[in-house]
Amino acid sequence: MPQIRLNNITKRFGKAIAVDDLTIEIGDGEFVTLLGPSGCGKTTTLRMIAGLETPTDGDIYIDDVCVFSSEKGIDISPDKRNVGFLFQNYALWPHMTVYKNVSFGLENMKWDKNRIKERVFELLAMLRIEEYSERYPSELSGGQQQRVAIARTLSTGPKILFMDEPLSNLDAKLRMEMRTELKRLHLETGSTFVYVTHDQLEAMTLSTKICLLKEGLLQQYEPPLDIYRYPANYFVADFVGSPNINIIEMEGEQINLDEIKLTNNQLSLLYTPNSSSITIPKGKKLLLGVRPEDIEICDEGTIEAAIYSTLPSGMETIVKLDIAGLLVTCVVFGGVDFPIGSRVKIAFNAKNYVLFDRESERNIASGTLS
Ligand SMILES: Nc1ncnc2c1ncn2[C@@H]1O[C@H](COP(=O)(O)OP(=O)(O)O)[C@@H](O)[C@H]1O
Numbered sequence: 004m005p006q007i008r009l010n011n012i013t014k015r016f017g018k019a020i021a022v023d024d025l026t027i028e029i030g031d032g033e034f035v036t037l038l039g040p041s042g043c044g045k046t047t048t049l050r051m052i053a054g055l056e057t058p059t060d061g062d063i064y065i066d067d068v069c070v071f072s073s074e075k076g077i078d079i080s081p082d083k084r085n086v087g088f089l090f091q092n093y094a095l096w097p098h099m100t101v102y103k104n105v106s107f108g109l110e111n112m113k114w115d116k117n118r119i120k121e122r123v124f125e126l127l128a129m130l131r132i133e134e135y136s137e138r139y140p141s142e143l144s145g146g147q148q149q150r151v152a153i154a155r156t157l158s159t160g161p162k163i164l165f166m167d168e169p170l171s172n173l174d175a176k177l178r179m180e181m182r183t184e185l186k187r188l189h190l191e192t193g194s195t196f197v198y199v200t201h202d203q204l205e206a207m208t209l210s211t212k213i214c215l216l217k218e219g220l221l222q223q224y225e226p227p228l229d230i231y232r233y234p235a236n237y238f239v240a241d242f243v244g245s246p247n248i249n250i251i252e253m254e255g256e257q258i259n260l261d262e263i264k265l266t267n268n269q270l271s272l273l274y275t276p277n278s279s280s281i282t283i284p285k286g287k288k289l290l291l292g293v294r295p296e297d298i299e300i301c302d303e304g305t306i307e308a309a310i311y312s313t314l315p316s317g318m319e320t321i322v323k324l325d326i327a328g329l330l331v332t333c334v335v336f337g338g339v340d341f342p343i344g345s346r347v348k349i350a351f352n353a354k355n356y357v358l359f360d361r362e363s364e365r366n367i368a369s370g371t372l373s
């Protein structure tokens with residue numbers, strides 16, 4: 004049973020459409036990330052589910068209860084939706100200790116003193132900040148403050164937790180650490196997380212499903228690795244993955260039932276779709292999507308290339324290759340410092356090279372190259 008259901012949700016601000024006819028279901032216990040560039044409607048979507056923003060059109064269900072319907076005139080207030088929030092500016096109360104910050108909501112709910120104490124320390128332990136219970140927020144690091152904010156949000160045991168870019172104020176190292184904690188927390192609480200970020204890596208690593216938006220329109224709603232391997236269109240392919248996917252302009256020609264010849268000035272490749280449901284007319288303009296890790300530098304390779312640049316970072320090396328004027332990016336595991344200008348051979352040995360129609364930019368096939 005889906006826990007959250009959005010049916011044809013639209014939000015207009017005046018003439019501008021922030022969210023355009025969005026229909027998604029979020030299952031119980033999922034970690035769904037709303038992902039997309041700034042202004043694509045992520046925050047608006049989250050706020051509508053939470054009840055902080057009124058949709059212009061559509062219905063929203065939580066646990067099979069209609070919490071919003073434009074047609075039926077239903078709009079249940081946020082405090083009755085059993086949800087918790089964690090926003091980017093997680094302002095803790097500066098004059099209250101960590102303990103007080105976390106216990107405050109429970110005191111408001113008139114919990115018994117001993118039960119509050121038990122609950123607060125359970126949360127502080129879960130977030131590994133027990134020893135700071137008597138400190139004030141100003142005596143904590145950014146990461147510790149963020150943990151307190153999370154503990155505070157979790158205190159009342161919301162079944163659904165909304166988070167809007169909660170890590171964006173933290174430095175890179177802390178952000179990494181908090182990602183690990185959030186993922187663990189998701190498992191430990193068993194709550195449903197609805198998370199907003201513009202950071203594709205964060206979405207990839209945390210989510211059970213990514214809801215990728217562009218200008219208010221849903222592009223794809225699937226598990227991270229499916230989005231990565233089978234992007235619905237060029238925008239999605241380009242938005243996820245770092246370094247970016249290589250997009251190579253090619254012309255196609257069907258040469259037999261399951262083989263397509265792809266050519267441009269530098270390359271001539273044979274493409275075999277994994278399922279042969281397409282037919283490509285001669286001269287069809289296509290885009291070939293090649294992930295950087297799917298280009299192999301090896302002696303057995305049949306394509307000649309020159310090293311254009313290398314960026315060794317220790318664990319991996321990003322290598323830019325020049326194939327007769329066509330620049331492509333590849334990633335090699337480990338620190339390999341190829342001299343600039345040296346010649347190498349490359350091969351396309353992976354299983355999922357994506358083909359896009361250059362006009363519609365839609366994914367039309369995934370397949371192998373030879
Ligand atoms: N209160 C508002 N009034 C007018 N326009 C708004 C308001 N809130 C958001 N918008 C517009 O709606 C679009 C989506 O905004 P938002 O949901 O905040 O995007 P995101 O969180 O993805 O960056 C943007 O174009 C934004 O300018």
Ligand SMILES: [Mg+2]
Pocket residue numbers: 045046047199
């Ligand atoms: Mg936002």
